[in-house]
Amino acid sequence: MMFKHLFKLIWNKKKQNFLLMTEMLFSFLVLFAVFTLLVYYYDNYKKPMGFEYQNVWVISYNNAYQTKNADSLNNYYGILRKSIKAMPEVRELSFCSFNTPFSNNMSQGRVTYHKKEFYHMNFYTADDSYQATMNMQVLEGRWFNKTDVVAKDKPIVINSDTKEQLFGKGTAVGQLIVNGDDKDKMMRVIGVVQSIKVKGDYAPAGLGLYQRADTGSLRWFGKIMVQVVPGVSAAFEGRLYKTMANYMKDSNIEIEHLTNKRTSINYFTLIPMIVLSIVGGFLVINVALGLFGVLWYNINQRRGEIGLRRAVGASGNAVSSQLIYESMILATLSLIVGSFFAVQFPLLNVFDLSAGIYISAMLLAIIFIYLLVFVCSLYPGRQAAAIYPAVALHEE
Incomplete structure (x- = not known):
């Protein structure tokens, strides 16, 4: 009532x-x-960040060395790698594509699996030391190595979000994926890594696919990921900058810390x-x-x-x-x-x-x-x- x-x-x-x-x-x-x-x-x-960013720096450079000779290009960047790696403060380094973590750069495409299309796939290109430089966790299979040069199908590594979307709880390693509509561009999954939140703490990792860098990649690469020992001084950053500037004399060099980029x-x-x-x-x-x-x-x-x-x-x-x-x-x-x-x-x-x-x-x-x-x-x-x-x- x-x-x-x-x-x-x-x-x-x-x-x-x-x-x-x-x-x-x-x-x-x-x-x-x-x-x-x-x-x-x-x-x-x-959700986990998927990698350790605290002691990782990003070196940006203009690709000043232009040559059509593949051996000469490999030798040029090989010497640069050894020069940086020889510094006691550097643990590991990797040449990679421009869409590094915590940047606004993207490279997206479409892949097809069993006639089902997946859009907004983030494509990353990185060399064999990228996973070690970023301390990425391999969940299934392996990361790239030199044996992948002779692979029949293009080897790729996918992140855990992509694995869940494409294969669910099934096995991803060994599966073939089509790059877009071109059935001649078959890609074989050789590993699965933990998805990394490249857009910061509050954004989803998104679908991610990693391709192995080759000699041709060095022509357009403009980023080097460097893992340094904890607690390095500003003096070392100055020496690293000087090393890069002296070697790549006509290039614009910029060094950024992933911790600062994450905050931004x-x-x-x-x-x-x-x-x-x-x-x-x-x-x-x-x-x-x-x-x-x-x-x-x-x-x-x-x-x-x-x-x-x-x-x-x-x-x-x-x-x-x-x-x-x-x-x-x-x-x-x-x-x-x-x-x-x-x-x-x-x-x-x-x-x-x-x-x-x-x-x-x-x-x-x-x-x-x-x-x-x-x-x-x-x-x-x-x-x-x-x-x-x-x-x-x-x-x-």
Whole structure:
């Protein structure tokens, strides 16, 4: 009977309550978007980075040495490799393509497996020492070595995300993948490595495919990954720069630390979340003030009703609870409508996110709205409970 009475009171003020419910509905939808982004970022953050970046530097250079002679090219970069590797502060180094970790550079393509196409595949080209330089974890098979030169099919290494997408729980090593639509360009998987989050802590690793560098690759390479011993000084960075500049006299040399690049790209990734959180925060404050004002107005308009209830024996807690219940019912009606729209996202697989992210965000938004409504109802409810029956009835 109590809830029937509450619904009747709500219906009698349907215009005023409709506006309040509309505010709650839009607040829920904005909070759902904010929490979806937060849960998505947290889900990515808790996944392993996939490699050790703390003591890895990136050397960028212009390819100043131009020659059509393959032996001469190999010899040129072989001498440079030995010069850098001879430094006691250097543990390992690797020549690789320009899409290094924590950079905004990408090289994407499409692969086909059993007539199923996979888009947005990140292609990386690296030499045999890349895995050791990055301390990448090999989960299945092996990394590249010199024996791959004579392989019939082009050898490739894929990351764990690609393995899951293409082969599920099956074995990846030995499988053949088609590069685009060209069936003559068959690629054979020789290993699987842990996916590395090349776009920072909060972004997904994405599909990744590694190709072995050859002599032709040296013509367009412009990056060297260098793993140094912990705690090297700035003086060593100066000597490393001088070594590169003296050897590649017409080249522009730049040395960057992956730790600094990671910090920068994390800030860039967090910008959408910060903006959306600010918008959501302003909306929540607006709804809280609106809800608080409406409840306060209701108390002043219903002083006679509240005084009569107190006069016939209703306790202050009962009066306070009634106002809180009314607010919670309005919130529930708004959340039912909002949840109907929110549940469409996992059902329709919008933005290709897992259903768990949407469900978690929806539950967090529901809890937040309920807490907001409850907190905003407490003080007006206590004010209503403090109304004296005689004073209220005298005013009427």
